[in-house]
Structures are given as structure tokens and as C-alpha cells.
Amino acid sequence: MIDIRHLTKRYGRTTAVDDLTFTVTPGQVTAFLGPNGAGKSTTMRLILGLDRPTSGEALIGGKRYEQIRRPLHSVGAMLEARSAHGGRSAYHHLLWLAQSNRIPAARVTHVLATVGLHDAARRRVNGFSLGMTQRLGIAAALLGDPPVLLLDEPVNGLDPEGIVWIRHLMRDLAAEGRTVFVSSHFMAETALTAQHLIVIGRGRLLADATVDDLAGASGSLEEAFLRLTGGTPR
Ligand SMILES: Nc1ncnc2c1ncn2[C@@H]1O[C@H](COP(=O)(O)OP(=O)(O)OP(=O)(O)O)[C@@H](O)[C@H]1O
Numbered sequence: 001m002i003d004i005r006h007l008t009k010r011y012g013r014t015t016a017v018d019d020l021t022f023t024v025t026p027g028q029v030t031a032f033l034g035p036n037g038a039g040k041s042t043t044m045r046l047i048l049g050l051d052r053p054t055s056g057e058a059l060i061g062g063k064r065y066e067q068i069r070r071p072l073h074s075v076g077a078m079l080e081a082r083s084a085h086g087g088r089s090a091y092h093h094l095l096w097l098a099q100s101n102r103i104p105a106a107r108v109t110h111v112l113a114t115v116g117l118h119d120a121a122r123r124r125v126n127g128f129s130l131g132m133t134q135r136l137g138i139a140a141a142l143l144g145d146p147p148v149l150l151l152d153e154p155v156n157g158l159d160p161e162g163i164v165w166i167r168h169l170m171r172d173l174a175a176e177g178r179t180v181f182v183s184s185h186f187m188a189e190t191a192l193t194a195q196h197l198i199v200i201g202r203g204r205l206l207a208d209a210t211v212d213d214l215a216g217a218s219g220s221l222e223e224a225f226l227r228l229t230g231g232t233p234r
Contacts, residue, residue, distance in 0.1 A: 049064065072143055094111065
């Protein structure tokens with residue numbers, strides 16, 4: 001469960017996140033939508049303690065990130081896929097992460113298989129395609145078997161097979177009872193993947209609704225998004 005309560009973040013005169021309040025519940029995929037610059041990445045960084053809120057709070061399982069004793073076991077995140085150490089193999093990148101978080105090495109093999117990188121485990125990460133890098137980022141997020149997952153635009157750079165794969169993975173992770181919170185720019189894909197939506201614009205909450213309710217009311221999710229965010233259909 002993720003609880004966002006009156007969360008506000010200002011950078012100088014820019015209000016990136018403006019009094020946001022919403023809850024992301026377990027057992028379903030919740031998509032986080034908004035136009036460029038709406039505040040999605042800032043919100044995710046605030047949830048993960050990578051930035052401090054100006055006011056309000058973001059809680060994971062009732063705690064602020066910095067209060068969580070073993071974070072990888074509580075929340076897995078993929079914010080920027082290209083953060084892996086390029087000279088290391090996929091296996092050694094994950095092993096280093098596992099060892100520094102007291103996670104057994106067997107988990108490394110397990111998550112590499114889960115994301116379909118088993119055969120590429122010994123290859124250096126700097127030779128990976130964007131799609132493989134995304135998969136490695138997801139493997140790292142899954143390493144601690146966390147009940148909460150945050151994925152920032154995981155579909156970016158994936159080919160059609162990769163998109164279908166990640167759709168199924170996210171739905172399976174949610175069906176296991178996890179909280180899956182995923183930002184995206186792709187409405188058609190979101191309509192197929194998510195059950196719930198949080199839509200923001202200029203840092204403010206525009207909608208907190210089921211995909212069926214929102215898409216049903218406007219004909220399609222794309223139209224609902226454009227209506228909410230003030231964009232114009234072509
Ligand atoms: N470190 C920072 N310093 C100053 N301004 C920032 C900083 N981070 C974000 N912003 C500003 O905050 C606003 C929200 O940015 P953010 O990256 O959170 O939006 P986003 O919804 O993730 O956008 P996108 O869809 O383009 O990734 C933007 O106006 C951005 O320029």
C-alpha cells in the first residue's frame with residue numbers, strides 16, 4: 001500500500017507536486033498518468049526518499065522510506081533503467097546488489113529467469129539493448145521480493161513482445177497481492193494493463209478512478225485523458 005497525503009514539492013518557484021492525496025492499493029495494477037512535466041517522476045522520487053517533500057508525506061506500508069529497515073524487501077523500484085554498472089555482467093550487477101542487502105544469491109538466478117535474462121546472465125550490461133536493460137532494472141526491483149513495486153515508464157524502449165511480456169508480468173505481480181504503481185505515456189497499453197488510474201496535471205490530482213469507469217465515461221482512455229488534462233484530440 002502506498003499512501004500519499006497532502007504531498008507538495010516546490011523547486012524554487014516551480015510547484016512540481018501540489019497537495020496530492022491518493023492511495024495505491026494492493027492486488028491491482030495502478031497506472032500513474034499525466035502530461036510531460038505533470039509531476040509523476042517527482043512523486044515517485046518523493047515516495048522513494050530520493051527527494052524531500054516541501055510538505056505532506058508519502059508512506060509505503062505506513063512508513064516513510066527512510067524509516068524502512070530493509071528497503072529492498074519492502075519496495076522495488078525502477079526509475080531509470082540505465083543505472084546498472086556497464087562493465088559488470090547482469091549476474092554480477094544483481095549479485096552485488098543482493099550481497100549489499102543481505103539477499104541470498106539464489107534470488108539472483110530466480111529474478112534473472114523471471115525477466116527472461118537467464119541466457120544473458122554472464123554478458124556485460126553495457127552490451128545490452130534498451131529492452132534488456134529494462135528487464136535488468138525490473139530484475140533488480142524484484143530482488144528483495146517486495147510487496148510494493150514502482151515502475152517509471154517501464155514500457156519505454158520495449159518491442160511488441162517485450163510490451164506483452166511486461167503487461168503479463170505486472171498483472172501477475174498484482175495478482176500475487178502486490179501493490180504495482182506504474183507511470184506511462186501509452187494510453188492504449190495502460191487500458192490493457194491497469195485496473196486503476198491516478199491522473200495528475202501540473203502537480204494536482206485530476207482523477208482517481210477505475211480504468212473501466214474513466215474509459216467508459218469518455219469512450220476511450222485516450223479521450224478521457226485528453227479531457228482531463230485539457231489536451232485536444234486530433
Ligand atoms: N530537480 C528539479 N529542479 C527543478 N525543477 C524540477 C526538478 N525536478 C522536476 N522539476 C520540475 O517539476 C515539474 C515536474 O517534473 P516531473 O519530471 O516530475 O514530471 P513528469 O510528470 O515525470 O514528466 P515526464 O512525463 O516528462 O517525465 C517540471 O516542471 C520539472 O521541470
